[in-house]
Amino acid sequence: MAIDEAGFIALLTGRLDDANRVATWILGDATAAEDAVQESAARAWRSRDSLRDDATMPAWFGRIVVNTCRDELRRRGRRPSVADLRLADPLPDPSIRTNPEDRDEVARALGRLNPDARVVLALRYGADLTVPAIAARLGIPEGTAKTRLRDALDAARRAMAAERAAAIRAEEARA
Amino acid sequence: MSEQLDLARAEALLRAHYAELDPGALRPETSAQIRAQLEAAAGHRGRAPTQLRLDPVRGASLTGRLGLGWSLAAAAVVALLVVSWIAVGRLAGPPVAGSPSALLSPGASAPVVASPGASAGSGVPSPSGDTDAPSATASASDQRAIAFADRNHGIVVGGYQGQGAVWATANEGQDWTSTIVPTAPLDSVTVLGSLAWASATCVGADPGCTPAVLESQDGGATWAVIAATSVGSLSFVDAQHGFGVDAGSQGSTHVLATTDGGRTWATAAGAAPCETGFAAAAVSFADANNGWVACEAESAVGNSSKEVVATSDGGASWTVRSRIRLAGNSPVGSLPLPGTFRSLDMLASGTGVAATWNEGLIRTTDGGATWTRLPLGAVGGSLQWPGAAITGDGGLFALTMDVTSNDTSATFNLGLTDGRDWKPYGEFARLPAPGTSPTLEPASPPQPALASSVAFFDATHGIATGGDANHAYLWRTADGGKSWSVSAHGGTSASIMAIHGDRAWMAVSTCPAGAQAGDSACTASIERSDDRGATWAVIGHATLTSMSFGNAKVGFGIGPLPHSASGDTTSGNGLGPYTTLDGGATWSPLANSRPCGSLDPVSVSFVSATQGWLGCEGMGGAGEASKGVMETIDGGRTWTWRSRVYGPSGSTNIGSISITDYLAFLSMDADGRGMWVGLRNSTFRTSDGGRTWVSCPPGEFDAFQTSGAAIVPGGPWFVVQSGSNIGTDPVGAARLMRSDDEGASWTQVGGFIPSPSAPAAP
Known part of the structure; x- marks a missing residue:
């Protein structure tokens, strides 16, 4: 049964903190996450007639948030971003320090991954969801979620290794 | 240089990264702002249509009366623009005009759920699909690119339920036919008379995405995959010669070219169209000589450095027609700073249109030197996957869609213009949404219950289990699989089976609504039948992911190891081999709990109480995984590798086993013959106890999983497959394949294994 607008708004605003966390994990920065939460709220409002049971609100809105973030990643992914151009820059980046497991390295490695991989990693290792929960959140079969997570983790591993190699090279170039 | 980083370390780094990134709650002022906007929107419900004027900062104004017919599209534009100026405003101060309440505009509070069917609840796509499978499947549709050969003949491509989809019209968009193609969603299309090409591209390193180039020779009715290249922004000048951009890389200053109708692609001869630092984003050739490329460099907050270059000698040389940079270097011609290129369509006359993200459609009439924004006017719609096409007979088409398209059924609009102003074609020329299109409506329920596991007592008597998301079913055959009876079985999921003699075992999960097998909320049980599957009884409780019996009492399985921190089986730490000595009632871990070493046990197949094989697998990627097969002759106390692959050229590899695919299921006989099947359509067979594996003929298995x-010891081999061979077979079907030569050749037995009609959802 459709819920009234006041109830909908109360439910939705109750989910904003969670939405912000998930969006930040997926997008990797707080500013973009806030935009995504606002956009998600707008989408949810426009689509509210499709929410037939308030008990499903968390999953329903959760999926809108994930889709909004994925769309943003796709938009970014279709052309070289500032970060990508910096990666291609042969000059050592002064922000790269010797610590090979620097957090920036992980962030840059994640930036190399495709949107679906970033989403699934954020849900697994950020939101700490189980594979079935990830499947439910994304609306995909559990087997697909498992395969996607496996692929994403492996891609992340390779990307982190590549980032570490780049950092070591940069350090050697400075030495 | 290859730095090794093991998976456990990678997982730890990821967890640390996300923990450090965790921002906690939304900033209170933002939260309050959203609430205020929602309440304002609710308060406006029912008021008269309103004049809106937005965003003079970016020169993007929208003026118009919001009528019911297009309030959705306009609201989408409003939301997109407002989100855009929120982003701009953060850097440049508050917007000059507009109010926060515009985020959720009065127009949006009209009954604007996209599909007319929404209120009727008939298959309306809903994001609440966690427990509502039909709705969830119907929502996965989008339209991503558009091309018209002339005013009448056009094609739109996109995705439907994760596959490619094509919509074609022959009468200016009044009527559309739709087709699914078995590729990733399509994001580029071009039309040349009755010929058409489309492509599915993959961004970056995307193991889950297979690129494709498709060709149609009948105006888009039927398609064939002709290449597996990630090439976007297709543009053909004749049946053989075409151009595109390299979508598989992070950007190239060159475009790609084909001289064989799209089958092979290589960097186009001649100079690089884009200057250093720019990447080709879209290409359009009007004829063999005259072409244009839209190039792009760094972007920020919806703006981007960009340029349009042109050739009049087939790409031998290029001239910059227009250019603008974020850093404000002296611009050439006139290009808007906002927007990033999505598509480009040019005529030889120098008139053309480009679609952009964030800046909508821009148009040139002077060969790309000056570009002006095309107001979408009453056509409305935002440009989630912006697309536009121009034709030599005066047609200008725009692909517009609702920004919520991932979440609800989208409305897809098509505009036709005389070049001065948009005229909606008719009221709206809507592309048929998948949920309402006869050709896209699945012939059977969206997720039919399919047989997924099979066991045969002899060559004629077999059983199969499987189901849909919510129900388990049991199939039985007494004629070698030619015909099946099917009945509902208890539980919500049943897929693991083992047999010995007339006895059969089945692992059954019963999950509450919303949970899936493996959740802690589910109960797992082992059921046994002593009469070839006619009657079943629960004999114990264990969570097993594989099960095999060496005799009527002694069995082996794979399940989560006790004392595992989380019971999580995805990180590769939690699975181990189990054994039962009492016919499946009780199960205990084998003493040797990590036989596969750094790999995980995946599937077990025993032929006696002492002899059996174990399929092991490690993490993989891009369709490849470390894997191996071990054998024991002492009931699992000790194991010996028969084959193993850790990498393409590793010195630790043993025997011969493909690194391709993920090992899902292993089945062996007492003579050391057997097969393993993968998650991605591979089937391999062995006749030497698992030392060497050869691929079963792929042609037999296309499109089925x-x-x-x-x-059957001494008898035939069977596999059960499911999938959808689009175009000829029902959407979602399972079939039985039989081999009488130990896996060398396979033939389908009978028709499809019947799917029960799903009971009403609980």
Whole structure:
């Protein structure tokens, strides 16, 4: 049964903190996450007639948030971003320090991954969801979620290794 | 240089990264702002249509009366623009005009759920699909690119339920036919008379995405995959010669070219169209000589450095027609700073249109030197996947869609213009949404219950289990699989089976609504039948992911190891081998709990109480995984590798086993013959106890996913497959394949295994 607008708004605003966390994990920065939460709220409002049971609100809105973030990643992914151009820059980046497991390295490695991989990693290792929960959140079969997570983790591993190699090279170039 | 980083370390780094990134709650002022906007929107419900004027900062104004017919599209534009100026405003101060309440505009509070069917609840796509499978499947549709050969003949491509989809019209968009193609969603299309090409591209390193180039020779009615290249922004000048951009890389200053109708692609001869630092984003050739490329460099907050270059000698040389940079270097011609290129369509006359993200459609009449924004006017709609096409007979088409398209059924609009102003074609020329299109409506329920596991007592008597998301079913055959009876079984999921003699075992999960097998909320049980599957009884409780019996009492399985921190089986730490000595009632871990070493046990197949094989697998990627097969002759106390692959050229590899695919299921007989099947359509067979594995003929298995396998000792081999061979077979079907030569050749037995009609959802 459709819920009234006041109830909908109360439910939705109750989910904003969670939405912000998930969006930040997926997008990797707080500013973009806030935009995504606002956009998600707008989408949810426009689509509210499709929410037939308030008990499903968390999953329903959760999926809108994930889709909004994925769309943003796709938009970014279709052309070289500032970060990508910096990666291609042969000059050592002064922000790269010797610590090979620097957090920036992980962030840059994640930036190399495709949107679906970033989403699934954020849900697994950020939101700490189980594979079935990830499947439910994304609306995909559990087997697909498992395969996607496996692929994403492996891609992340390779990307982190590549980032570490780049950092070591940069350090050697400075030495 | 290859730095090794093991998976456990990678997982730890990821967890640390996300923990450090965790921002906690939304900033209170933002939260309050959203609430205020929602309440304002609710308060405006029912008021008269309103004049809106937005965003003079970016020169993007929208003026118009919001009528019911297009309030959705306009609201989408409002939301997109407002989100855009929120982003701009953060850097440049508050917007000059507009109010926060515009985020959720009065127009949006009209009944604007996209599909007319929404209120009727008939298959309306809903994001609440966690427990509502039909709705969830119907929502996965989008339209991503558009091309018109002339005013009448056009094609739109996109995705439907994760596959490619094509919509074609022959009468200016009044009527559309739709087709699904078995590729990733399509994001580029071009039309040349009755010929058409489309492509599915993959961004970056995307193991889950297979690129494709498709060709149609009948105006888009039927398609064939002709290449597996990630090439976007297709543009053909004749049946053989075409151009595109390299979508598989992070950007190239060159475009790609084909001289064989799209089958092979290489960097186009001649100079690089884009200057250093720019990447080709879209290409359009009007004829063999005259072409244009839209190039792009760094972007920020919806703006981007960009340029349009042109050639009049087939690409031998290029001239910059227009250019603008974020850093404000002296611009050439006139290009808007906002927007990033999505598509480009040019005529030889120098008139053309480009679609952009964030800046909508821009148009040139002077060969790309000056570009002006095309107001979408009453056509409305935002440009989630912006697309536009121009034709030599005066047609200008725009692909517009609702920004919520991932979440609800989208409305897809098509505009036709005389070049001065948009005229909606008719009221709206809507592309048929998948939920309402006869050709896209699945002939059977969206997720039919399919047999996924199979076991045979002899060459004629077999059983199969499987189901849909919510119900388990049991199939039985007494004629070698030619015909099946099917009945509902208890539980919500049943897929693991083992047999010995007339006895059969089945692992059954019963999950509450919303949970899936493996959740802690589910109960797992082992059921046994002593009469070839006619009657079943619960004999114990264990969570097993594989099960095999060496005799009527002694069995082996794979399940989560006790004392595992989380019971999580995805990180590769939690699975181990189990054994039962009492016919399946009680199960205990084998003493040797990590036989596969750094790999994980995946599937077990025993032929006696002492002899059996174990399929092991490690993490993989891009369709490849470390894997191996071990054998024991002492009931699992000790194991010996028969084959193993850790990498393409590793010195630790043993025997011969493909690194391709993920090992899902292993089945062996007492003579050391057997097969393993993968998650991605591969089936391999061995005749030497698992030392060497050869691929079963792929042609037999195209488009179907093998999910279960059974070997009748001394008799035929069977596999059960499910999938959808689009165009000829029902959407979602399972079939039985039989081999009488130990896996060398396979033939389908009978028709499809019947799917029960799903009971009403609880």
